[in-house]
Amino acid sequence: MRYQLSLMLYRLVFLGLLPIAWLLLQLRSIKQKAYRQRIGERFGFLPRQFKAGGIIVHAASVGEVIALKSFISQLLETKPNRVITVTTFTPTGSEQVKKLFGERVQHCYLPLDSTFCVAAFLNKLKPQAMVFMETELWPNLIAQSAEQGIKLLLINGRLSQKSMDSYRKLAWLITPTINRFDKVLCQSQVNYEHFLALGADVARCKVSGNVKFDISVNQTIEDKQQELAEFVVTERLIWVVASTHKGDESIALNAFTELLKSLPQLLLIIVPRHPERFNDVASLCLAQGYNLARRSTQEKVTSDKQVWLLDSLGELLPTCALASVVTMGGSFSDIGGHNPLEPALFKKPIVVGPNMSNFVEVMQQLIAEQGIIQLTDQDNVDMTDELSKVITDILLSEKTQQTLGENAYRVVTQNQGASARSVKQLLKLL
Structure with a gap:
């Protein structure tokens, strides 16, 4: 009886909220x-x-x-x-x-x-x-x-x-x-x-x-991977920062400034989580003085381009295949992180921020198998320093890249x- 009354109340409340829901959809649009x-x-x-x-x-x-x-x-x-x-x-x-x-x-x-x-x-x-x-x-x-x-x-x-x-x-x-x-x-x-x-x-x-372990590479992904690879004109080390939210890009770009001192040809690929933020992220990159290419313009990523903004949909997985190292966004704030198994599928070394609460068990397995590196510092300034150091260490060691990638891939296949x-x-x- 209590459940029926609760359900009835819930239905009445939701009915009253319908106009607000409609308004929110209009605002989001x-x-x-x-x-x-x-x-x-x-x-x-x-x-x-x-x-x-x-x-x-x-x-x-x-x-x-x-x-x-x-x-x-x-x-x-x-x-x-x-x-x-x-x-x-x-x-x-x-x-x-x-x-x-x-x-x-x-x-x-x-x-x-x-x-x-x-x-x-x-x-x-x-x-x-x-x-x-x-x-x-x-x-x-x-x-x-x-x-x-x-x-x-x-x-x-x-x-x-x-x-x-x-x-x-x-x-x-x-x-x-x-x-x-x-x-x-x-x-x-x-x-x-x-x-x-x-x-x-x-x-x-x-x-x-x-079920998030049940990912695989099909012909469509391989074709898209080849298509994206043709945009990058010169062979370079590539750092992919994936599924970013507000605040993630600032941390990544500040770390990128430090990385360029020792790795001047490094290419940063940023993949925002939500399309409505594409222009804001582009403006942030330009405001910090980076030479930017945008996926939506179909321009080639020449050697002078420092940042490639993937302002497109459905291309994250094949983009991971291009990476030398991948950092998952949403892990530097209270978002709780995004799926680290996607870059693991391509045997890529993965770095995440302190908060991966959405993937507790997955993280436990990856950490146990030494298939991921998680930052520990909660302070944005110190986290930027830690991030740039970790990414530098990975990019300067092919053995580290290979070991992290293979360990992560093994976690995927075993589960x-x-x-x-x-x-x-x-x-x-x-």
Whole structure:
């Protein structure tokens, strides 16, 4: 009874927030126009040609789409005649779905978690099953799906200590929501224990591994790698700073100033996480006096160019292949870092900042195998000095580059298989 009352309150609150959600989308679209497009999908109104009766797989943004690539590909191979709908929240995630899967899947935005939006969405698609990832817990969508007999699967379940502490304050809503899932597949033993501590039914939960290890190089990536390589006119050492957020670029550029003193031909490639920041990052590079090339202009990266800004979408993975060393952004602040397994796939040495809280178990494995270097200093000034020193040491030693890269790659290959186990569990539910 308490859960039903809580759900009713949640639905009323979310209904009242719909106008605010619409306004926020409009404001977000000022910098990224894609947020004002296909607005009907946000409210559950899907294209007329969409087919019903299949499986919905939700991937919030770019990182989740890439992580689910193997799972979705295996699902398409196993059930070639079943309709697969992949949903995202962000336009960048949407573009990634189109690039990876094209017409092989249906794609739309996941609706806002309001009663009427969710009802319209489910009424159109009438799915047999819905697959969510990590901590995507939408009480209204999950409740309505369960009430309609739609099978619910949470894969790659992740629940950090911080998230668990926050969710405990809402346990009256979150715990019953988790227990609406037919199965919760956790990415590690620690996450499994966190779900149980939050009140998840032990019979519903099991450890299946992390799908983010199930990455591979295909012909498309190899072709894109070759395309990007042709832009770099001269052979140079390359430092890729990937998935950057505000503040990351300043730290990297300050470290780059020091690096150029001993490595004057070093090329810095910056790959911002969000497209709306492309111009801001370009302005920052120019303001600091660097000779800049931008991917969007299609200009060659000649020997006089010091920084190459990848202001493009879906090119991070092949860019890692060009690197001499890779630093993952989002790890120098409270963001919690981004996936270090992507450069590991190409046997590249990886350096990250102090905060990799989004990848605790992955970091433990990489550190144990000496496949990554993590900075320790929290102070921006000292962190810049530490970063420039670490990158210099790596670039001046081919043996260090090779050892770090091979150790990281071994961690990837030894932990693959979670996608196959997740597909098997889904088929079992169906």
